[in-house]
Amino acid sequence: MERLRRTLMYVPGSNPALIRSAGLFVPDVLCFDLEDSVALAEKDSARLLLRHALEHLELINPGGSEVMVRVNALDSGLLEEDLAAVVRPGLEAIRLPKAESAGDVRRLGELLERAESEAGLSAGSIRVSPVLESVAGITAAREIATASSRVMGLSFGAEDYTRDLGAERTREGDEIRHARGELILAAKAAGRQAYDTVFGDVADEAGLEAEARRARGLGFDGKSVIHPAQIAVVHRAFDPSEEEIRHARRVLTAIRHAEAEGAGVVSLDGRMVDAPVRRRAERVLARARLLGGEVQDG
Amino acid sequence: MTTNRKGQAGSLESCDALVEVELRGDRVECVIDSPVAEMYGAEMRSQVEAVAAELGVSGARVSVTDRGAVNFVLRARVEAALRRALAGGGA
Numbered sequence: 525m526e527r528l529r530r531t532l533m534y535v536p537g538s539n540p541a542l543i544r545s546a547g548l549f550v551p552d553v554l555c556f557d558l559e560d561s562v563a564l565a566e567k568d569s570a571r572l573l574l575r576h577a578l579e580h581l582e583l584i585n586p587g588g589s590e591v592m593v594r595v596n597a598l599d600s601g602l603l604e605e606d607l608a609a610v611v612r613p614g615l616e617a618i619r620l621p622k623a624e625s626a627g628d629v630r631r632l633g634e635l636l637e638r639a640e641s642e643a644g645l646s647a648g649s650i651r652v653s654p655v656l657e658s659v660a661g662i663t664a665a666r667e668i669a670t671a672s673s674r675v676m677g678l679s680f681g682a683e684d685y686t687r688d689l690g691a692e693r694t695r696e697g698d699e700i701r702h703a704r705g706e707l708i709l710a711a712k713a714a715g716r717q718a719y720d721t722v723f724g725d726v727a728d729e730a731g732l733e734a735e736a737r738r739a740r741g742l743g744f745d746g747k748s749v750i751h752p753a754q755i756a757v758v759h760r761a762f763d764p765s766e767e768e769i770r771h772a773r774r775v776l777t778a779i780r781h782a783e784a785e786g787a788g789v790v791s792l793d794g795r796m797v798d799a800p801v802r803r804r805a806e807r808v809l810a811r812a813r814l815l816g817g818e819v820q821d822g
Numbered sequence: 823m824t825t826n827r828k829g830q831a832g833s834l835e836s837c838d839a840l841v842e843v844e845l846r847g848d849r850v851e852c853v854i855d856s857p858v859a860e861m862y863g864a865e866m867r868s869q870v871e872a873v874a875a876e877l878g879v880s881g882a883r884v885s886v887t888d889r890g891a892v893n894f895v896l897r898a899r900v901e902a903a904l905r906r907a908l909a910g911g912g913a
Contacts, residue, residue: 540895541837569831569902576894576901583892 528552529746530762531755536561537570549752550587557594571609578614594619611639623654624661629671657681658688662703665710677717708743717745726751736761764808775805829906832899839891841903847881850874856888873900
């Protein structure tokens with residue numbers, strides 16, 4: 525089963541204090557950033573900070589979060605130097621902003637293969653999450669999802685997408701409902717994960733919880749966060765509740781009993797338990813097992 | 823008369839160090855301003871010298887104003903400042 529990526533936390537690559545402390549909060553993914561949070565004049569020194577930080581993961585990632593770097597876009601002229609700095613043992617994934625075609629993903633793949641070889645990493649070991657944050661990106665979601673076996677999940681960037689659409693960003697999210705749907709559909713059709721956009725208001729915990737639950741309900745596997753305080757809230761929204769786990773156990777028990785008795789149809793609480801219901805129950809229990817003792821009441 | 827190439831990197835924010843470099847002379851001089859200079863000054867000095875050696879720099883004046891930077895942060899800032907100076911001088 526693909527690993528848990530409930531929270532993907534952005535950490536500005538130009539900020540030593542945040543680079544040092546972010547790992548202590550143990551998001552599922554640490555996403556060190558070389559793109560929007562780093563000024564152009566500081567790209568070179570941020571690359572060096574991250575390069576040196578990656579050589580000391582025992583200090584900055586004691587919790588074993590997945591290590592990801594958001595590089596600059598393909599058309600920025602900065603990507604190749606970004607990769608030269610950060611592709612080294614310890615790096616697990618690259619987030620590619622402004623992904624708009626399968627060609628973009630393949631081009632990154634070529635650059636990664638070269639960088640992996642130079643760093644002594646096995647070819648294909650670094651995963652990629654393309655960020656869909658434009659009309660073109662969302663339109664090309666299906667081809668992007670299947671462009672490479674490196675792609676483990678699609679990320680959604682609502683701010684840039686909404687601007688590209690000429691729409692207005694709202695709390696209810698009507699303007700991005702279709703894009704979310706397209707992204708999830710494309711990701712799931714390709715057997716990949718889907719990660720929802722950042723919730724910018726760090727002070728609004730209730731708003732974050734509502735949006736995270738809605739995202740989970742839509743089929744997202746996780747959500748990007750920008751502050752440690754958001755981690756626990758998002759994890760709660762994405763973890764199966766005690767009730768869901770209990771129900772999943774009952775489903776699988778009913779199936780086992782029916783199979784043992786040779787019955788053709790399984791029903792539970794007056795409802796038919798067919799293949800999709802069984803698969804859902806198995807997924808819930810697999811996730812609960814991955815979480816170990818962390819599962820809380822929903 | 824040519825002026826020596828200079829470069830700087832980092833900041834005075836907590837956990838960071840401001841490193842200012844001037845390429846000159848035939849040895850690496852180090853000036854350290856740090857709250858833990860007494861305990862860690864020598865180690866910081868050797869970090870600076872090691873990074874300079876890695877970049878093939880034999881003559882420089884390096885001034886470090888430390889705000890609690892751990893080793894890898896200091897090395898990254900020194901390398902950035904040296905590279906900026908080598909690239910023709912700039913902040």
